[in-house]
Amino acid sequence: MEYNFREIEKRWQKFWKNHNIFYTKKNIKYPKYYILNMFPYPSGSGLHIGHCLGYIASDIYARYKRIEGYNVLNPIGFDSFGLPAEQYAIQTGKHPSDTTKKNIEQYKKQINKLGLSFDWSRELCTSDPNYYRWTQWMFIQIFHSWYDKNSEKAKSINILIEEFNKNGNLLINASSSYPDKFNSITWKKFSPIKKESILLNYRLAYLSKEYINWCPYLGTVLANDEIQNEKSKRGGYPIYKKKMLQWHIRISAYVERLLKGLKLIECSKSLKDIQYNWIGKIKGASIFLELLYPLKKIKKIEFFIDRPEMIFGISFVILSIDHNFSKKITISSYKKNVQKYFYRETKKLQKKSTISGVFTGNYVLHPFIKKKIPIYISNNNFFSIDKTTNSFIGIPGHEKYSEKFAKIFNLEIISVSIPNNKNNLCEGHNEICINSYFLNGLNFKEAKNKVIQLLKKKNIGSQKNSYRLRDAVFSRQRYWGEPIPVFFKNKKPQTIPIEKLPIFLPKIDNYYPKNGKSPLYRIKNWAWDEKNMKIVSNKLINHKSIFPMETNTMPSWAGSSWYFLRYMDVNNNLFFLDKKKENYWKNIDLYLGGSEHSTGHLIYARFWHKFLKDRGWVTTEEPFKRILNQGMILSNSAIILKIIGKKIFVSYELKKNYKNFLFQEIYVDISLINHKNQLNINKFKQWRPEFSNAKFLVKEKIFFCKRKLEKMSKSKYNIITPDYIHKKYGSDIFRLHEMFLGPITKTKHWDEEKINGIKKFLNKFWRLFYDHGVLKVNDLTPTLEELKILHYTIKKLKEKIQFFSFHTSISDLMILVNKLTILKCNKKKILKKLIKLMAPFAPHISEELWNKLGEKKSIIFSNIPNFNKKYLIKKTITYPIMFNGKLKFQETFQSNLTIESIKKKILKKPKIQLYFKKKNIKKIIIIPNKIINILF
Secondary structure, three states, rough: OOOHHOOOOOOOHHHHHHHHOOOOOOOOOEEEEEEEEOOOOOOOOOOHHHHHHHHHHHHHHHHHHHHHHOOOEEEEOOOOOOHHHHHHHHOOOOOOOHHHHHHHHHHHHHHOOOOOOEEEEEEEEOOHHHHHHHHHHHEEEEEEEHHHHHHHOOEEHHHHHHHHHHOOOOOOOOOOHHHHHHHHHHHHHOOHHHHHHHHHEEEEEEEEEEEEEOOOOOOOOOOOHHHEEEEOOOOEOOOEEEEEEEEEOOHHHHHHHHHHHHHHOOOHHHHHHHHHHHOOOOEEEEEEEEEOOOOOOOOOOEEEEEEEEHHHOOOEEEEOOOOOOOOOOHHHHHHHHHHHHHHHHHOEEEOOOOOEEEEEEEEOOOOOOEEEEEEEEEEOOOOOEEOOOEEEEEEEOOOHHHHHHHHHHHOOOEEOOOOOOOOOOOOOOOEEEEOOOOOOOOHHHHHHHHHHHHHOOOOEEEEEEEOOOEEEEEEOOHHEEEEEOEEEOOOEEEEOOHHHHHOOOOOOOOOEEOEEHHHHHHHHOOEEEEEOEEEOHHHHHOOOOOOEEOOOOOOHHHHHOOOOHHHHHHHOOOOOOOHHHHHHHEEEEEEEEEEHHHHHHHHHHHHHHHHHHHOOOOOOOOOOOOEEEEOOOOEEEEEEEEOOOOOEEOOOOHHHHHHOEEEEEEEEOOHHHHOOOOEEHHHHHHHHHHHOOEEOOOOOOOOOOEEEEEOOHHHOOOOHHHHHHHHHHHHHHHHHHHHHHOOOOOEEOOOOOHHHHHHHHHHHHHOOOOEEEEEEOOOOOHHHHHHHHHHHHHHHHHHHHHOOHHHHHHHHHHHHHHHHHHHOOOEEEHHHHHHHHHOOOOOOOHHHHHHHHHOOOOOOHOOOOOOOOOHHOOOOEEEEEEEOOEEEEEEEOOOOOOOHHHHHHHHHOOHHHHOOOOOOOOEEEEEOOOOEEOOO
């Protein structure tokens, strides 16, 4: 008789909710454990089974840690600002807050059906003003901070102003874009507007006009992590280069701390490699090259060279189109060409095309041999443009894209060599041996150091590190995001008083951005009355007491960079986090989610946390102690063939009969395909009405499609929802099946056919307790055999769950249930411990059986069973016997025998005596409990 999963799961989900079973409070009696899922975005399509993988895994671990005796924090909330909701609003006219609320309700229903032990009392939402009030507060703190390189921390801007009043910036070592030096006397003579302009070069949040990634279709700027294959991740729309005034966060100040902090995080090597590569540290040298045709204020240009020892191989240099000097240093006769190039490059798609560039007519001089080196401007992604200098040094003899560029523009290609390093030569190129200059007999490392010393001596360069990571573009020309709490006085940004936060996002009717401006630009009441400290009509702007407000909004990563802190103290209206609660919960002990968050989100969250630590609001350097990325679950997509230009579809096995036609592959919803890969044509026509009159070429009235195993995606219509699985099998079976597919960190193929094996296992588990609907558990004393197999499994699970080996843990539970079934064990002392082992994996059926055995409290409040060593001692050990490393046979010995005793017994074995009758034994090697190797 099968157990009634629908009735049981409904009952216990209601019980958990009504009794607040998963409510967490600070409890110093128990050690804390903070488990966190990466922030979910509540999309309209809801959860699919790929999303569920991480939630189920974290829930198993949370439940296990609770019964281990930990006070577990396992919260959930929603990353609800962002492009998807706004794009939907543009298409439908529905307000993003309405669709977001509806989507969240759907998510919560799906999550609760899975039996996930989230503490819903801590639920938060980034679009809730009670939350984004503190995001705005944090932006204001970032704006009013600067980064002191000497102490390696952010400090209040007031400290910097005090220093300017005392000594100017002469003693300041800051992360700043301000190039000039001034003393205190000069500082005091500056006008308030000039002072604010200077301070903006030091602030951690600053305005800057630069070329950015512009997506016209989405109507907004995108950060690098929002782009994939030169297109927007959201929608796959083309990206262009555009120069715009944007808010930036000076995240580059934290690069070294972001690198060092990775040592404090326990995670996979691949995740650390992703972070290292994203930051992209390169050791080299800064070098100032003299212009052949200088201007009054521009006599030298800074470059970064990653291989200073190759300095004699330079044959050209490149300035990026967003370099401050790129137009200024161009010779008049070349300005037309440069302008044409600029126009063409900023209008075309931001993608890797053919290598391009334009000559400026100007040159820099080689620092050692006074050779003229041509300056080009290029907007090409092939080159590793240094992010701080916006320039590139071309050494075509040793870099393939430099070589291609040199060939296109007919430039010299030089191979630099050092004696004893001939393997570095590029065949067919001119060779210059640096032995003929001043690096006689040095290897490349020594030559590199020597060149850096010479650059220092000539006062034209020094050792320097370059980083791929750039300051983060912070503003978005969109509606659905946090308003930036800034107004503009004398065209300079001023922050809105903290006591007036939050600045509410106003309701609007038209969500579409226009001409690179946010929809908030059209708001009639979006001006700041400084005197009365309130938002007023734009008509009242007089630039004396009433000023225009910032119309751009924050990126979605603003709210998702600190949500894990708010979970610790979600109902605090006085501050974003109470210090006592932060001291108790501190780091996230386990952070679990998809690898797609391994770049942008993780960098931003770590930076944000370090900033809060610098200013004294949190105590830990890193927010996450351990990060685990779950693998993907793949699903078979369904693809049908359509003849291009015609409304004719061809059954897949007939493709070879139509070789003269070109085909277009169209994804089809997998619900329209049966298990034999056959398309239901009538349902397809209903799903895609534009093909209702299409012709379908088939054989024997059957239309076959192609199946392709790939990531679940709404665009590929291959999503399998947990609702369908839950309804058919129940949540416990679904949970076990997802975990049994394979290692949590590996990519897995969804296979519904194998779910029946899990179903049989859970029914077998149920039948240990029930026989034809009658509870059959007794109070008899367990046998030694029963105790041995139970305690062996307890030990194995304790080891495996710590390493998230859930698939093998389930396998061990299956073996235990099978053995107990064979032994017809229905003893309470065995089965109660079995329920505890099963509870993290299948909580509903475990709660039911726990209750039926007379327990009134939830099983979540019980303790994990401990194994007893006395039941794990083996009486005999079977050794493989090897002759000179080759396996011959096996022999069994008593486990309490010493090595010397085993050796004596070996020599008495008839098999061994027969084999070595004519041979002498040289040595017997015994590895306890493993092997015996006899050498002769």
